Amino acid sequence: MISFQVPQAIQQANLSAVRLIVSDLDGTLTASDRLSAALIEAFEQLAAAEIRVLISTGRSVGWGMALAQYLPVAGVMTENGGAICWPEQAPIILSPIAAIADHRQQLQQCFQQIQQHWPQLQAAADNAFRQTDWAFDVTGLTEADLTQIAAIAMGQGLDFVYSAVQCHLLPRGQSKGRSLWQVCQSTFPALQPEQIVTVGDSPNDASLFAEFPLSVGVANLVPYLHRLPQPPRYLCQQPEVAGFLELVEVLLRDRA
Structure with a gap:
């Protein structure tokens, strides 16, 4: 704590x-x-x-x-x-993103890796209207789950944050x-x-x-x-x- x-x-x-x-x-x-x-x-x-x-x-x-x-x-x-x-x-x-399309592909691939561990997670409906991050479910995730997801994101060169509404994969920094x-x-x-x-x-x-x-x-x-x-x-x-x-x-x- x-x-x-x-x-x-x-x-x-x-x-x-x-x-x-x-x-x-x-x-x-x-x-x-x-x-x-x-x-x-x-x-x-x-x-x-x-x-x-x-x-x-x-x-x-x-x-x-x-x-x-x-x-x-x-x-x-x-x-x-x-x-x-x-x-x-x-x-x-x-954010200094060189190529949005390549970045979004990286975000999606990271989310797919996360889904292998938590297959119930669903991508947010508004990801099609996002440029820099990727949003998905937070409901039902424990603190331990969130810590593990953050580690997966960091391993893929991304950051991870969450709120009471959603989880987000982000560019580092x-x-x-x-x-x-x-x-x-x-x-x-x-x-x-x-x-x-x-x-x-x-x-x-x-x-x-x-x-x-x-x-x-x-x-x-x-x-x-x-x-x-x-x-x-x-x-x-x-x-x-x-x-x-x-x-x-x-x-x-x-x-x-």
Whole structure:
């Protein structure tokens, strides 16, 4: 078990300097797998307070293009840091992949090797719309299973992450945190680390917690805390989008 400091309650945070929220999607902005009117209202309140929102998700580029177009957010980083989608623009691949077709063949072959050990696993329906990663079932996998799958991926020159929703095979070194630094340098160069708050709910958000000083977990992250190299600095009392709305309340409180 990894030792860690217990996160502080989000109500104790001073977030008055924050100008950008970078949030996971599933399990963080959703409730029972749905987006709510309360979330859209919160996005609008944040915009009025001049706080931008960037979604960082394990969902595909295809999902990201739609979300960036229809939600009142700055953009959507997809595939656990693999690409960024801005409104009205073509996706930008963030990972240095020389040949997408060859890379996707490598991902599929690795998944087929994993299936030899866990034949019940099914590939995600949206893999056809992915560029940098390969997604598949997480349901029913134990911690020991996940550790073995990570070892298989590493043996094939790939990385592996998982969330409460899916497992992902990735190019070596690709992560939400690393790609967020890249996006900030190119698109938000004036922002300092203390002006960015990251929020998530699963192990695939670990790099967001580790690489940014202001990090927040919603309450459904608690079962995964012992699996994280570094926990978030703050923890919400409520799960899913209710926890995100707690964070929004603190952000707006600090501007009152």
